Amino acid sequence: MGSKQLSLTKTIQDHYHGLTSKGKILADFVQSCPDKAVFMTTRQLAAAVGVSEATVVRFVRQLDFTSYSLFIDKLREHIDTELTLLDRYQLAQSVVHNEDELLEKMLTQNIEDIKSLSQFIDLDEIKKVRDLIKNAKSVHIIGSRISYSFASHMSWTLSKLRPEVHLLNGSDTTCIDKLAFIDPDSVIVIIATTRYPNDLIKLGKLVRRQRLKMILLTESSTCPLSQISNQILIAPSTGIPYLNASISLLCLVNYLVQSLAADMGEELQRHQQKLEQVYLENDVLFLQ
Numbered sequence: 001m002g003s004k005q006l007s008l009t010k011t012i013q014d015h016y017h018g019l020t021s022k023g024k025i026l027a028d029f030v031q032s033c034p035d036k037a038v039f040m041t042t043r044q045l046a047a048a049v050g051v052s053e054a055t056v057v058r059f060v061r062q063l064d065f066t067s068y069s070l071f072i073d074k075l076r077e078h079i080d081t082e083l084t085l086l087d088r089y090q091l092a093q094s095v096v097h098n099e100d101e102l103l104e105k106m107l108t109q110n111i112e113d114i115k116s117l118s119q120f121i122d123l124d125e126i127k128k129v130r131d132l133i134k135n136a137k138s139v140h141i142i143g144s145r146i147s148y149s150f151a152s153h154m155s156w157t158l159s160k161l162r163p164e165v166h167l168l169n170g171s172d173t174t175c176i177d178k179l180a181f182i183d184p185d186s187v188i189v190i191i192a193t194t195r196y197p198n199d200l201i202k203l204g205k206l207v208r209r210q211r212l213k214m215i216l217l218t219e220s221s222t223c224p225l226s227q228i229s230n231q232i233l234i235a236p237s238t239g240i241p242y243l244n245a246s247i248s249l250l251c252l253v254n255y256l257v258q259s260l261a262a263d264m265g266e267e268l269q270r271h272q273q274k275l276e277q278v279y280l281e282n283d284v285l286f287l288q
Contacts, residue, residue: 008078015063022051023059030075034083035091035240038075042068077222079240080194091240112238113248120236121252129215129231130260136187136213137164140178143190144170144197146245150217150253151191157257160275161268170200179206189215191253192223193246204228217253219246 006014012027019027029049030037037045042056057068065071083091133139139158143151148169155167168175170190179188188207192200204225207214216229219237226232233256235248261268279285 007082008074009082011063011074019059019062020055022049022055023062025049026051026056026059033091034075034079038072038079039238073222076220080220080222081196083195083240088240109239110247113236113246114251116236116238117248117251120234121255122233125231125233126256126259129233129256130263132187132213132215132231133158133189133256133260134162134263137183137185138166139164139187139189140166140168140182141189141191142168142170142175142200142203144192144200147191147193147197147200149245150193150249151189153250154189154191154253154257157254158260160272161257161261161264162271170197170203175199175203176206179203179210179212182210182212184210184212187213187215189217190225190229191217191249192225193219193249194241196224201225217249217256219249 009031012031016024016027026045026049029045036048040048042053046053046056060068060071063071065074139162141151141155141158143149148171151170152167155165159165166178168178182188190200190204190207201224204214204216205228208228214225214229214231216223216225216232217235218225218232219235221232221234233252235246235252237246237248
């Protein structure tokens, strides 16, 4: 399908003049409200613009998509990679008129994201990832830009469970030097959030070329690293992030670390006893 190789914006532009009047209404709605359309069924999208479901199906086919699900995948990709900061700001402001509404919107969004995570989390995949991290000689966690904060949080908490946990800044080119000499029995965890930095994509490809085990934590299956990762954990977002971090991704990191802790037994106890002794000897924490 030719349109899958193009951006959704370009695909709609190329087909726009050939669309029916109702098709143009659908195209305008999708482009102006992608945050709403991406979560709609054919019935919901039809109702939103006042057309029939059959019209939605014809619209999708006129854009050269063989199914509605493929169209939604492309719309998700459009949201993840094409929307600029200004686009995201305008979408965020379009439904907020005062500070009370902003707070309510953010809280509602976080609650919906957590609900979505609880519904779609793959516990079998969690177990596979947990086993990889538990048995690896060392774990290297990489983030870039906003995802670096998640990587920092995960590396800090994971270091309380096991030794040889390392944090790498994907925006620092010295990452390449470090990855070049990592033990083959190590595991690489890459955390990638929209919009995906090219630095992380390049590092992921390097990890793949070196045949290291790579775990991807992300918000969407449209992440460019999805196709080359050994294991993928997705924390779905039900909205379009502007300047905020994904609460569902943070919850996923926390659950992964805590479930690993529950699986480690005496090994965890020995590690944490050693840590507590070091804290005490070096007066690390305040004690009354």
